[in-house]
Amino acid sequence: MKRCRFPVIILRPQSRGRENMGMWRRRISTLGHIPRDTIVLLLVIVRLTTAACADDMPTTPRTPTPQPPMHEDSVDTIEGASMDLGVISSVIQASLSFLQPRTLDSHEIRDFALWGLNGLSALDPSLSIEEQHGFLQLAATQKTVLALPVPTADDVPGWSAAITRILDVAWHNSPAMRSTGQDGVLQGFFDELFNHLDPYSRYVPPGAAVSDRSTRTGGEGTAGLTLGVDHHAIIITAVNANGPAWPTTLAAGQIVRAINGRPTESRSLETVTSWLNGPNGSLVRIMVESKGRRSTVTLHRASTPPETVFAYTSGKHVVLHITAFSANTAEEMSQYLDEAMNVPGISGLIIDLRGNRGGVLQQAVTTSALMLDHGVAAITQGRDPQANHVWAVQGGDMTNGLPIIILVDGRTASAAEILAAALADQKRGVVIGSATLGKGLVQTIGQMPNGAELFVTWSRVLAPLGWPLQGLGVMPQVCTSLGESELERQLQDLAEGSADSREWIAAARQIRYPVDLARILTIRKACPAAIGTDGDLDAAHSLLDNPVEYHAALATIPEEGATPAGGG
Template identity: 30%
Template structure:
């Protein structure tokens, strides 16, 4: 009985040992207590195997025990079985199957960190902070995060119903999504007249190269009249540390980007910028919100501390911990929290997040019915402007006004960012004296 129990413990803990000798088990109070608890685990395992109402699988029991140990540490540590490990590797390469939703576990429910741009979750209207309470009518409470994520996976083009609790809504409601192959184009660029707009949806292996291409293409389109850049990190749940460092380095000439500090602070790692600024000193606005987490916060924190960009929006998520993937025998792995992130000024991102320089909540703007512009031209008997270009000037002004109003309705935060870039550019181009 004793031998089988220790064999079980070896499987559960990844340790290799035979029968513990009395001198080893009693070498210290700490090690004696550890062996007592490991023996307790073996006893529990044997009781479940022998007396549970249904036959149970050894592998499932041990994997559940390992996952329980890891998830008890923090929301981001977990066990990756063979399938999970493979999917994680595909995810970082930029293509995977599912709903396109970044989640964590909080208060027994799955909490949405961020829907990923142009995925079923984003199209269905899921929002950061939503809680998922049921999946296809099955309650989530009592499940692990991995269990819940596994339930949300399935064949492409099959439907799934999520029950959502949302702040501000009086009652839970159901959302139907259709599973799809999620292809993550992590960088999307668009020219906003004389300003470059770059949205980074995730930090995967293609992010930095995508950023380089986006800036080159926008410079070619706009030319020397380009006034600045808006980098949109809203609802970006993070990703690879090295990509966050590369994106930050793209706009910094020198100085620290981020430091990671493990339990042993002597092993602190610092990452510094190299010379060169892809934007060549152009004014920059970085947009963040409560869906901006981890790698997004590294970029925003570095550019904020070095005063390279103005951070605008709402406070970020506050995930300031580093997860290391530790491969294990059998093509499985541990995702283990091993360090904390610190911005160049020495501030921890954990829980507090990045506070914007200018706080701009997302607002719903509506045009006023019957709004008419008052001007000199509307007065009876007003003098007429005989300049041949008057009509062109008026048409241009009306067109720009209509575009600005529509953008404010569609995305108020972005409209504020574009206005600020233009203001900075105008102020910088004023003649001195």
């Protein structure tokens, strides 16, 4: 298993010092246009080899050459509208080629093909597929309409051609399939195929795939403005700090009077919002009015990932709420952490991951690097060599060892769990809340020839101390889901230097794959998953204000290299 190190070069960014009711915003400079008087944080990610450091960002398989249909022994088709067989063939062959080396467990191409073909019955119960005497037989209303020789178990072109031919003949023999449409047929095929794998592997059709990619990367060019309506006028309600409008004079509360010379009066909010969007790099002129004065700002549209980090001060503590892990999350965190360190009298950080469903694995790892001097952030294990490696970080804790609390709840999942586990196992922070969701499987994304995407689970995530996140989740060192009185008792025990959570923390860190489900359920019952409450923040403030409590909770994590007590 290769180790992937993420050197982090820390150059202190300049603080904007711009605050509004405790909420912070910040300018993000692109590396290609850094003003001389602005210093930004650079996250330098070095890949030792391509195989060692692959992440779960989109992977595009090579589009195979469609194969001609195989010879059929018995055909009785009905003339009618046809599917685009070239598209069908290319999608099937690309998907089978993408799946075979990447799924967590090894399967033959034959398995994938037969699982998917069984989805025909879901689209039309009168259709059925059977394998008899070396032939694949398609029956419609109990009458055989096609028989094809069974390809060898791992013959990708052969199975692709057979599936394409079977779908074509089924289409002509089934009004239900034709009414479903070509996209529906592919969806049915893949839905049934993925029913035999894990809950997170899936097929995303072309339209939804475009939307998903836009969410991850920012999509088409935009001004980075959120608009709303106030007294029948279109106004700016927010300026995205990741977008091109942030460095300009555009600000929340301004009335939008025109876009590219087109007046906004009597136009709908949806129409005016659409005017802000366009090709990356294209110009957009925005006329605004504030306090009776009008001005025009011209900027270049750019892909703008959604903001995922929000911050505010609470007494001597800074709360950083991470809502997801998208393309810019680590960069957003670096900016906020830099500003946090300039807050006078700050004594602790609270990282709120409650409700965070995850996102890009690499962003979680890189975010952990901002608060760790060195060490392992996560381990991923899969059959594909590119999925099987160690994620290690080194280079700089931006907070200089400031005490950290990580808030989690039953909705905290995936990349958010990776960050929480990394900081906890490295004794860099204390986790407060309830058992998290337990989504410790990583998907790689394959883009299909028709614009669709395959999300395929290809690795399991292990925390730095070797325990699996899948099913178990992250167990907190301070549990808030057992009621107020129980929480008070835990805090009192921590103040006296002892921790009630030591037993369940030790049990969780001893789990190894393959896991014993009954044992996992027993551990999770000690602090059952729940939705976070204000009690989480109260407990966080208590620990940060009382070093004895904080260090007692921190000490519940066993030392690295401790021998697990028994197998998984």
